[in-house]
Amino acid sequence: MELHPLRGVLATEAGPPAQGATLAWQYEGEQGPSHWGTLAPTTASCEKGTHQSPINIRTASHPHGHDGMLIQYRAASGHVGTSHHTVEVDFQSGGTLELSGRSYSLKEFHFHEPSEHQLNGRIYPMEAHLVHRDESGHLVVLAILMELGTETAPLADVWERIPSGKQEEVRDLLFNPQDLLPKDLHHYAYDGSLTTPPCTEGVHWIVLKEPIHITAAHLERFVSLIGHNARPVQPLNEREVDEE
Numbered sequence: 001m002e003l004h005p006l007r008g009v010l011a012t013e014a015g016p017p018a019q020g021a022t023l024a025w026q027y028e029g030e031q032g033p034s035h036w037g038t039l040a041p042t043t044a045s046c047e048k049g050t051h052q053s054p055i056n057i058r059t060a061s062h063p064h065g066h067d068g069m070l071i072q073y074r075a076a077s078g079h080v081g082t083s084h085h086t087v088e089v090d091f092q093s094g095g096t097l098e099l100s101g102r103s104y105s106l107k108e109f110h111f112h113e114p115s116e117h118q119l120n121g122r123i124y125p126m127e128a129h130l131v132h133r134d135e136s137g138h139l140v141v142l143a144i145l146m147e148l149g150t151e152t153a154p155l156a157d158v159w160e161r162i163p164s165g166k167q168e169e170v171r172d173l174l175f176n177p178q179d180l181l182p183k184d185l186h187h188y189a190y191d192g193s194l195t196t197p198p199c200t201e202g203v204h205w206i207v208l209k210e211p212i213h214i215t216a217a218h219l220e221r222f223v224s225l226i227g228h229n230a231r232p233v234q235p236l237n238e239r240e241v242d243e244e
Contacts, residue, residue: 023039023198024039027085027229033231036199037199040198042197042198043197043198045193045198045200046198049193050238051239052192052199052201053195053203053234054192054195055118055234055235055239055241056120056121056233057117057241067099068100069098069187069244071095071098071178071181071185072097072098073094073096073181074093076092076093076095076176077172077173078091078172078173079173080158080161080163080173082163082226085226086111086229087162087226088108088110088111089109089158090108091108093105095177097142099204099206102138104133104140105132105134107132110129110131111146112127112229112230113226113230116143116230117143117145117207124145124146124211125214125219126219128143128144128146128180128212129142138202138204140206142206143206144181144182144208145207145208145211145212146211146214147211147212148215148219150213154175154176157175158173161173162222164225182210183210184209186244187207188206188244189207189243189244190204190240191203191204192205
């Protein structure tokens with residue numbers, strides 16, 4: 001998950017815009033994940049944080065948790081664009097996710113290849129992050145794992161509208177984020193961080209158990225345009241993982 005402006009609209013996953021938008025970092029080499037913590041004073045959490053994301057989810061600490069998650073997405077106009085690190089779709093008003101009585105507005109969704117989260121050590125071909133923010137700036141990210149198969153027509157339309165080059169253009173899209181969701185919304189939940197610099201902690205993660213599908217052709221197109229963009233899993237430390 002990352003922070004950068006798209007067509008003047010802040011596609012956010014946390015932190016001050018100037019930090020996420022201007023800091024030079026990569027997924028390999030001297031600016032890769034093992035060096036993120038020393039790139040700047042603002043990125044120290046990438047190395048020293050104790051609640052970092054992503055994680056390998058093995059077993060739930062509280063297998064019968066209940067967070068009252070309620071998703072109320074709706075069809076909305078969005079923009080499809082690319083950055084140096086991902087493909088994303090942003091919204092002015094894509095609906096809400098309610099959690100423990102608090103409402104979070106959907107701001108954008110984007111993709112990572114391969115998946116950042118793992119389930120019992122399994123790495124999926126891709127992962128989608130749906131980023132939500134409440135009025136106080138708190139973040140909830142809904143992670144959807146993706147495996148190869150026949151994708152839905154609405155998701156296929158997203159891939160068909162991806163610009164042909166990095167930061168070349170932004171294309172309009174009418175999309176209902178509900179079409180991204182699997183039928184089964186049972187999930188794992190834990191407290192973590194951004195998965196990109198500055199790796200800010202205080203992000204609540206919801207990882208759906210049931211994956212959705214992406215075709216091999218669209219996966220290959222993403223890799224040819226963006227490359228691999230997954231942060232390695234981080235230590236769980238003393239955190240608990242709830243299961244809903």
